[in-house]
Amino acid sequence: MSCDSYWRVLALFMLGTFFSVAVVWYLRAEPNMPVPYVIAEDDGMMCLQGNMGRKALLLIENYSRNHPAFLQMSDFFWEKNQSVYQLPYGTQGSEEILLKVLALTMRYDMPDRVQSLPCWRCVVVGNGHRLKNSSLGDVINKYDIVMRLNNAPVHKYEHDVGNKTTLRLFYPESADFDPHLQNNPDSLMVLVPFKTPDIQWLKAVLNNEKRSRKGFWKSPPLIWDVKPENVRILNPYFMEVTASKLLNVSIKPPRKNKEKPTTGLLAITFALHICDVVHIAGFGYPETTNKKQTIHYYEQITLTSMADSDHNVSHEAQAIRRLLEARIIRNLTRF
Numbered sequence: 001m002s003c004d005s006y007w008r009v010l011a012l013f014m015l016g017t018f019f020s021v022a023v024v025w026y027l028r029a030e031p032n033m034p035v036p037y038v039i040a041e042d043d044g045m046m047c048l049q050g051n052m053g054r055k056a057l058l059l060i061e062n063y064s065r066n067h068p069a070f071l072q073m074s075d076f077f078w079e080k081n082q083s084v085y086q087l088p089y090g091t092q093g094s095e096e097i098l099l100k101v102l103a104l105t106m107r108y109d110m111p112d113r114v115q116s117l118p119c120w121r122c123v124v125v126g127n128g129h130r131l132k133n134s135s136l137g138d139v140i141n142k143y144d145i146v147m148r149l150n151n152a153p154v155h156k157y158e159h160d161v162g163n164k165t166t167l168r169l170f171y172p173e174s175a176d177f178d179p180h181l182q183n184n185p186d187s188l189m190v191l192v193p194f195k196t197p198d199i200q201w202l203k204a205v206l207n208n209e210k211r212s213r214k215g216f217w218k219s220p221p222l223i224w225d226v227k228p229e230n231v232r233i234l235n236p237y238f239m240e241v242t243a244s245k246l247l248n249v250s251i252k253p254p255r256k257n258k259e260k261p262t263t264g265l266l267a268i269t270f271a272l273h274i275c276d277v278v279h280i281a282g283f284g285y286p287e288t289t290n291k292k293q294t295i296h297y298y299e300q301i302t303l304t305s306m307a308d309s310d311h312n313v314s315h316e317a318q319a320i321r322r323l324l325e326a327r328i329i330r331n332l333t334r335f
């Protein structure tokens with residue numbers, strides 16, 4: 001080898017080493033960096049049965065997938081099933097109204113089209129501003145299960161958030177006034193019950209009974225046109241786990257601390273219990289000092305609007321960060 005070629009090979013070798021070190025350093029420094037927005041098997045989309053359970057056990061004490069996703073009538077048939085907590089962490093005291101509404105909805109399981117899927121690759125779409133101009137719509141639509149929250153719109157936001165909705169978690173005050181526009185004909189509408197009036201609202205709108213606005217902190221829709229077979233009530237067990245295991249909030253009465261989980265963190269917990277793969281997008285609030293940044297991808301409100309919300313978003317950020325760092329979940333957007 002000539003002296004010239006020798007130096008060229010050495011230079012190439014050193015350049016290669018430099019790039020490898022730089023890539024390794026970058027990956028270590030940014031463990032939660034967004035995945036390149038393409039779904040591939042090696043992108044954490046591989047379905048390993050039992051894998052989620054093993055991983056979730058690392059962070060969730062007594063983690064068990066042995067809990068029904070939704071409330072069912074038979075939950076109330078046996079004395080031994082009596083819940084020790086009241087809503088939102090249990091059903092104590094709301095049994096009678098629950099039985100009445102569950103008799104209307106009739107189905108308590110996942111729809112057959114979901115049940116028959118070999119793998120449940122889920123994405124939980126938060127309502128955060130980070131989805132704006134993300135162009136993640138096609139990526140989100142490719143997941144087996146797309147979970148959305150509250151009244152987050154898809155109409156006119158398809159490019160950033162997609163238009164597939166397998167499940168939507170909501171409560172009366174966050175129910176959409178035009179559910180047909182923002183969901184698919186077969187989307188499951190999953191009520192998260194916080195208080196007895198929430199169940200009374202569901203019974204009234206499904207049964208076309210007299211509605212009342214009493215007991216709500218914001219007026220819920222009085223006409224809500226959704227087929228009863230597309231409605232479920234989330235098992236409060238997931239709220240209990242989210243508060244007590246992910247946020248370490250005491251749920252035993254008397255509860256002096258009013259802190260309660262956001263619907264987004266609840267949805268992540270729920271996904272950890274039913275899905276084989278859990279990815280998230282659109283999570284993360286602005287810094288508390290940032291008074292100007294809007295919080296949603298679809299409206300112009302800031303953190304100030306959450307002042308009386310009973311949520312602790314920095315506490316929640318820590319919980320989500322722990323899940324990301326343990327690689328139990330992955331994030332499609334910046335966090």
Ligand SMILES: CC(=O)N[C@H]1[C@H]([C@H](O)[C@H](O)CO)O[C@](OP(=O)(O)OC[C@H]2O[C@@H](n3ccc(N)nc3=O)[C@H](O)[C@@H]2O)(C(=O)O)C[C@@H]1O
Pocket residue numbers: 125126127128129149150151173174261262263264265282283284285286295296305306309311
């Ligand atoms: C004023 C108020 O009460 N706002 C609450 C709103 C409001 O009730 C509904 O939007 C209906 O209008 O609902 C909440 O949440 P919200 O509907 O804003 O958002 C749904 C979930 O997305 C995650 N999120 C949202 C914005 C953001 N910048 N970062 C995020 O991570 C959160 O996990 C959040 O739960 C709620 O239900 O949790 C929590 C909010 O505190």
Ligand SMILES: CO[C@@H]1[C@H](O)[C@@H](O)[C@H](O[C@H]2[C@H](O)[C@@H](NC(C)=O)[C@H](OCc3ccccc3)O[C@@H]2CO)O[C@@H]1CO
Pocket residue numbers: 171173194215216217218261262263308309310
């Ligand atoms: C997941 O929680 C939902 C939402 O993110 C919260 O902001 C909201 O908090 C409300 C809280 O639930 C209300 N408490 C009760 C017992 O209803 C509270 O009530 C005060 C109030 C009453 C009347 C008029 C205005 C305010 O209001 C909070 C919102 O400011 O709870 C959601 C789930 O329901």
